[in-house]
Amino acid sequence: xxxxxxxxxxxxxxxxxxxxxxxxxxxxxxxxxxxxxxxxxxxxxxxxxxxxxxxxxxxxxxxxxxxxxxxxxxxxxxxxxxxxxxxxxxxxxxxxxxxxxxxxxxxxxxxxxxxxxxxxxxxxxxxxxxxxxxxxxxxxxxxxxxxxxxxxxxxxxxxxxxxxxxxxxxxxxxxxxxxxxxxxxxxxxxxxxxxxxxxxxxxxxxxxxxxxxxxxxxxxxxxxxxxxxxxxxxxxxxxxxxxxxxxxxxxxxxxxxxxxxxxxxxxxxxxxxxxxxxxxxxxxxxxxxxxxxxxxxxxxxxxxxxxxxxxxxxxxxxxxxxxxxxxxxxxxxxxxxxxxxxxxxxxxxxxxxxxxxxxxxxxxxxxxxxxxxxxxxxxxxxxxxxxxxxxxxxxxxxxxxxxxxxxxxxxxxxxxxxxxxxxxxxxxxx
Amino acid sequence: xxxxxxxxxxxxxxxxxxxxxxxxxxxxxxxxxxxxxxxxxxxxxxxxxxxxxxxxxxxxxxxxxxxxxxxxxxxxxxxxxxxxxxxxxxxxxxxxxxxxxxxxxxxxxxxxxxxxxxxxxxxxxxxxxxxxxxxxxxxxxxxxxxxxxxxxxxxxxxxxxxxxxxxxxxxxxxxxxxxxxxxxxxxxxxxxxxxxxxxxxxxxxxxxxxxxxxxxxxxxxxxxxxxxxxxxxxxxxxxxxxxxxxxxxxxxxxxxxxxxxxxxxxxxxxxxxxxxxxxxxxxxxxxxxxxxxxxxxxxxxxxxxxxxxxxxxxxxxxxxxxxxxxxxxxxxxxxxxxxxxxxx
Numbered sequence: 001x002x003x004x005x006x007x008x009x010x011x012x013x014x015x016x017x018x019x020x021x022x023x024x025x026x027x028x029x030x031x032x033x034x035x036x037x038x039x040x041x042x043x044x045x046x047x048x049x050x051x052x053x054x055x056x057x058x059x060x061x062x063x064x065x066x067x068x069x070x071x072x073x074x075x076x077x078x079x080x081x082x083x084x085x086x087x088x089x090x091x092x093x094x095x096x097x098x099x100x101x102x103x104x105x106x107x108x109x110x111x112x113x114x115x116x117x118x119x120x121x122x123x124x125x126x127x128x129x130x131x132x133x134x135x136x137x138x139x140x141x142x143x144x145x146x147x148x149x150x151x152x153x154x155x156x157x158x159x160x161x162x163x164x165x166x167x168x169x170x171x172x173x174x175x176x177x178x179x180x181x182x183x184x185x186x187x188x189x190x191x192x193x194x195x196x197x198x199x200x201x202x203x204x205x206x207x208x209x210x211x212x213x214x215x216x217x218x219x220x221x222x223x224x225x226x227x228x229x230x231x232x233x234x235x236x237x238x239x240x241x242x243x244x245x246x247x248x249x250x251x252x253x254x255x256x257x258x259x260x261x262x263x264x265x266x267x268x269x270x271x272x273x274x275x276x277x278x279x280x281x282x283x284x285x286x287x288x289x290x291x292x293x294x295x296x297x298x299x300x301x302x303x304x305x306x307x308x309x310x311x312x313x314x315x316x317x318x319x320x321x322x323x324x325x326x327x328x329x330x331x332x333x334x335x336x337x338x339x340x341x342x343x344x345x346x347x348x349x350x351x352x353x354x355x356x357x358x359x360x361x362x363x364x365x366x367x368x369x370x371x372x373x374x375x376x377x378x379x380x381x382x383x384x385x386x387x388x389x390x391x392x393x394x395x396x397x398x399x400x401x402x403x404x405x406x407x408x409x410x411x412x413x414x415x416x417x418x419x420x421x422x423x424x425x426x427x428x429x430x
Numbered sequence: 431x432x433x434x435x436x437x438x439x440x441x442x443x444x445x446x447x448x449x450x451x452x453x454x455x456x457x458x459x460x461x462x463x464x465x466x467x468x469x470x471x472x473x474x475x476x477x478x479x480x481x482x483x484x485x486x487x488x489x490x491x492x493x494x495x496x497x498x499x500x501x502x503x504x505x506x507x508x509x510x511x512x513x514x515x516x517x518x519x520x521x522x523x524x525x526x527x528x529x530x531x532x533x534x535x536x537x538x539x540x541x542x543x544x545x546x547x548x549x550x551x552x553x554x555x556x557x558x559x560x561x562x563x564x565x566x567x568x569x570x571x572x573x574x575x576x577x578x579x580x581x582x583x584x585x586x587x588x589x590x591x592x593x594x595x596x597x598x599x600x601x602x603x604x605x606x607x608x609x610x611x612x613x614x615x616x617x618x619x620x621x622x623x624x625x626x627x628x629x630x631x632x633x634x635x636x637x638x639x640x641x642x643x644x645x646x647x648x649x650x651x652x653x654x655x656x657x658x659x660x661x662x663x664x665x666x667x668x669x670x671x672x673x674x675x676x677x678x679x680x681x682x683x684x685x686x687x688x689x690x691x692x693x694x695x696x697x698x699x700x701x702x703x704x705x706x707x708x709x710x711x712x713x714x715x716x717x718x719x720x721x722x723x724x725x726x727x728x729x730x731x732x733x734x735x736x737x738x739x740x741x742x743x744x745x746x747x748x749x750x751x752x753x754x755x756x757x758x759x760x761x762x763x764x765x766x767x768x769x770x771x772x773x774x
Contacts, residue, residue: 085481111742123478159683166549166683201471201748278506281458282486367470369477369484378456378486388489391655393467393680393749398657 048409052402055194058204059154060143061117062185063096065125067135071095084130090114090122093144101176112173116180118145120205143189148203148396150177154186157395168395194403198371199385203396206389208404210371214284214364214379215353215411221288221375222295222352227345229292230299234341237300238307239329258297265294266358274362281363282378290358295348302344306337339426346419350412356383382408454505457485457725461495461512462608464541464674465711468750469512469733475744476732482725485510492608499714500525509719509726513712514541514608519774532717532770536730537761539739540751542675542700542708543613544687545600551667555586555594555688559706562690563621564589565598566649568642571627578627581644594668601652601659602643602672612709613672614641617690620706660685675700675708676749701751708751717768734762 069076071091073083094114098104104113121144129135149168152158154177164171180186197207241247269290273279279286310333318328359365365384372379380388382404389401459469466489477484490498492513499511500521517535525533545562547555564570565586569578586593603610622628622640631639643649652659652671659671660681670688675695678687687695691706699705713733720726732738739745741752752758763769 162683168680168682201467201474274506280454280506282488363488365488367466367473367487367489369474390657391463393656393677395680 045409048402048405052399052404052406054155055399055403056191057188058191058193059146059151060187060189061146061150061180062141062143062187063093063100063117064139064141065092065096065144066099066139067092067129067137068095069137072129072136078133078136080130080133084126087126087129089126089129090119092125093117093121100180109172112170113176115147116150116173116176118147118202118204120200120202121145143187145193145204146186148394149173151204152396153177154181154188155399157399194400198369199367199380199388200369201367201392203392203394203400206397206400208382208385208407210368211380211382211385211404212407213371214287214368215381217284217372217375217379218287218291218381219349219353221285222291223345223349225288225292226295226299226348230296230345230348231303231341233296234300234303234307235329235334238304239325239333254297254300258301261357262294262355263357263361265290266361268293269358270361280376280378282366282368282380283376284364284372284379284381285375286362287359287364287379287381288375290362291352291355294355294358295345295352298348298351299341299345302347303337303341306340306344307333309340310336336428339422339428343419343423346415346422350415350419353381353411353415354383354408356381356387359384382411454723455725456483457510457723457729458508459485459487459510459512459713460490460498460508461488461510461713462492462514462711463489464492464514464608465512465538465713467676467748468538468711468745469713471744471748472733472738473729475738476725476729479732480725480728482728485725485729492611496521496714497524499716500528500530502528503530503716503718505719505723507716509723510713510715510729512538513714514612514709516710516712516774517714517771522774530716530718532768534715534717534764534768535771536713536715536734536765537753537757538711538713538733538750539745539753540700540708541711541749542695542705542751543609543616543672544675544678544695544707545617545670545672545690546663546678546685546687547670548663548667549684549686551594554686554694555670556692557593557688558624558691559617559621560624561589561593561621563618563624563640566600566618566643567622567639568644569639571625576627578639581646581648584648596668598648599650599666599669600648600672601650601662601669603656604651604653609672609674613707614643616707616709618643674749675751679749697746697751701754711750715765715768717770720768730765730768734758734765 068091072087072089073079097113097116098110101113104110124144146154149158150173153169153174158167158169160174177186193205194207196209197205198210200206237247237251269286273286273289274281314332314336315328318332319325323331356365359381363378364380365387366378366380367388368378368380370377386401386404386408389397389404457473459473461469466487470487473485473487476482488495488508492515495508495511496513496517499508501507517533522533525531545555545557564581565583567581570581570583571577572579573582583589583598585595585597587595602613619640622636628636628639652662656673656677659673660677663669663671663685671685675687675697678685678695679697689695693699693705695705695707700708715726715730735743736758737743739750739752739758741755743752746752753761
C-alpha cells in the first residue's frame with residue numbers, strides 16, 4: 001500500500017516539472033499571441049497615422065485681395081443677383097497674385113502662377129461678397145487655400161532634388177512658393193474643409209463631411225429598423241415561441257445568416273429594394289435597409305443571449321405574484337437584458353459602419369459633392385469614400401484616404417467604447 | 431416609447447421614396463472607372479458654376495454602366511454612361527429592346543496605357559509589342575520547333591538580350607477592368623500577330639492564344655487600384671506595371687513609362703496617335719431624358735467646352751489627352767444638338 005502511495009507521489013513529483021513547463025509554455029504562447037495582435041494593430045495605427053495626420057492641416061497663402069469694383073461690378077449697378085451670376089471672382093485672387101509677382105509675364109507663366117491658389121477660392125470670394133456687399137472696393141488680407149500640389153510641397157512630399165522634368169512642379173513655381181514662405185505669407189492651418197466639405201476632385205477641397213452625414217443617415221435607418229425588429233424577434237423566440245423543429249430551423253437559419261458574406265445582402269437589396277420596389281439608387285434609406293438585413297442576425301443572437309442570462313427565478317417570481325407573461329417579460333426580464341441587447345446592437349452598428357461591399361450594388365459607391373440633407377438624397381459612406389480616394393491618381397488623396405481611415409477608426413473605437421461602458425455600468429451579475 | 435414614432439417615420443420615408451422616384455433633380459451618371467476622374471471634375475465644375483445640383487457619378491466599369499444605361503427610360507435609370515471603349519452592337523440592341531432608342535455618342539479624348547517601372551531601375555526600357563506578348567502570354571510559339579508551348583520565358587533577357595536581365599514580373603489590372611480589355615486588345619493582340627505560328631491558327635484558337643495571359647505568377651493581377659501598383663513598383667525596381675497614362679503623369683517623379691515600339695508615352699505622342707497603346711474614351715447620353723431631368727444640357731455644354739476638354743483645359747491637368755480641334759468641334763456639335771448616333 002505505502003509503496004504504491006510513495007510511487008504515485010514520486011511519479012507526480014517527477015512529472016511536476018514537466019507540467020509546470022507545459023503550463024509556462026502555454027502561457028508564453030498565449031502572451032505571444034496577444035503581443036503579436038497588439039503589434040499588428042500598432043503597425044496599422046502607426047502607418048495610417050503617420051501617413052494621414054498631415055491631412056488635418058492645409059497650406060494657406062496670405063494675399064492682399066482688392067475687391068475691385070471694376071471686376072465685380074463693372075456697371076456699378078450693385079445688383080447682387082446679377083453679380084453672383086456674372087462676375088469672375090477668380091480675377092480677384094489672380095490679380096492679387098500678379099500684384100505680388102509683378103515681373104511674371106507670358107501666358108504660360110501667368111497660368112502657372114494662378115495655379116498656386118486653389119480654384120475653390122473663387123467660390124469663397126464670391127460667397128464673401130454676396131453676404132457682405134460692403135466689401136466691394138476695400139482691400140483685405142486673406143488666407144486663401146493653396147493648391148494641392150503646393151500643399152504637398154509645403155508638407156515635404158515633393159522631392160526638390162529630382163530633375164525638374166520629373167516633378168509635377170517646376171523650379172519656377174517652387175521659387176514663388178519659397179518667396180511667399182520667406183515673406184511669412186505661407187502657413188499651415190487646421191483643415192476645417194476636410195471635416196465639413198463633401199467630396200471633390202480637387203484634393204485641397206475634398207472633405208469627409210458628406211460621407212460622415214451619409215454614414216449617419218444610413219446608420220440611423222439601420223438602427224431604427226434593426227433594433228426593434230431584432231429585439232422583438234429575440235423576445236418572441238426566447239420567451240414565447242414553442243420549442244419545436246420549426247423554431248429550431250429558424251434558429252439555425254439566423255445563425256447561418258450571421259455568417260453570410262455581406263455582398264450577398266447587397267445583391268438582395270438590388271433585387272428587392274431597387275428593382276422590385278423601385279426605390280432610388282444611392283440613397284442612405286436603401287443602404288440602411290440593406291445593412292439592417294446584415295446586422296439583424298447579430299442583434300438577434302446577442303439579444304437572445306442577454307435574455308437567456310436573466311435567471312428564470314425573476315420570471316417565476318413575476319408570474320407567481322400574478323403578472324401576465326407579457327408583463328413579466330416587459331416589466332422584469334427586458335430591463336435586465338437591455339444592456340446586453342444594446343451592447344450587441346452597438347457592435348452590429350459598428351460592423352455596419354465599416355461595410356462597403358453591400359453598398360456597391362445599390363449605387364452608393366459614387367462621386368457625390370453635395371452633403372446629403374436627408375435619407376433620400378444621394379449619399380456615400382465613410383468606407384466608400386476611403387475606397388474612392390485610395391483609387392484617385394492625385395498624390396494628395398493618399399494622405400486624405402489615411403486621414404479618412406483615422407476618422408472611421410475613431411468612430412469605431414468610440415462606438416465600441418460606448419458598448420463597453422454600457423456593459424460595465426448596467427450589466428447585472430447574478 | 432420613442433421607438434414607435436421612429437419606425438413610423440421610416441415607413442413614411444419609404445412611401446415618400448417611391449414618390450420621389452417620380453422626379454429627379456440631379457443628373458445620374460454611371461460607367462467606366464477610367465472616365466470617372468474626368469467626368470467627376472466636369473460635374474463638380476458644372477455644379478459650382480451653374481447653381482444646379484452636382485451630377486452623381488458612379489464608377490461601375492464600362493460594361494456595367496452600359497447595362498444600367500440600357501435598362502430603360504425613366505428617372506430610375508441613369509442619364510449618361512461613360513465608357514472607355516465604344517458601345518457594342520449587342521448593347522445597342524439591348525438598349526433598343528428596352529426602349530432606349532436615341533443615344534448621343536460623345537467622344538471625350540484619349541487615354542494611353544503604359545508599361546512602367548521604377549525610376550531607380552535606370553533608363554526606360556525599349557520594348558516592342560511582340561516582346562510584351564512573349565513575356566505575358568500563356569502560350570508562345572515554340573522557340574525551337576513548331577506550334578505553341580507553355581511560356582518558357584522567366585527573364586526579360588531571354589526574350590531579347592537587350593531587355594533587362596531580371597525576372598519577368600508585371601503588375602496589371604484584373605479582367606473586370608476596362609484597362610485590361612484595352613491592354614489585351616491593343617498591346618497583346620497587336621504583339622501576337624507578329625508571329626507566323628499564331629497567324630496560322632484558326633480564328634478562335636488564335637484569339638485565345640493572343641488574349642490569354644500567363645498564370646504562373648509572372649503577371650500579377652493587382653486589383654483596380656493603380657496607386658497600389660505604383661507603390662509596388664517603387665519598392666521593387668525589377669517589376670513592371672500596366673496602368674493608365676494619368677497615373678504616370680501624376681507620378682512622373684517615381685515611375686517611368688517604357689518606350690513601346692520606339693515611341694515614348696508622352697502627352698504629345700499619345701495625342702497625335704503615334705503611341706501604339708492608346709484608346710478613345712466616350713460617354714453616351716439618353717436623349718429621352720433631356721428635358722425631363724434638369725442639368726443634362728448644362729453638363730454636356732460644360733464637358734464639351736474648350737475650357738474643359740480643350741488643349742489647355744482643366745481636364746488635361748487631370749491627365750486627359752485631348753482630341754484634335756476638328757474632332758472636338760464635331761463632338762461638341764453632337765453634344766449641343768443632341769444628334770443621336772446612327773449605327774456603329
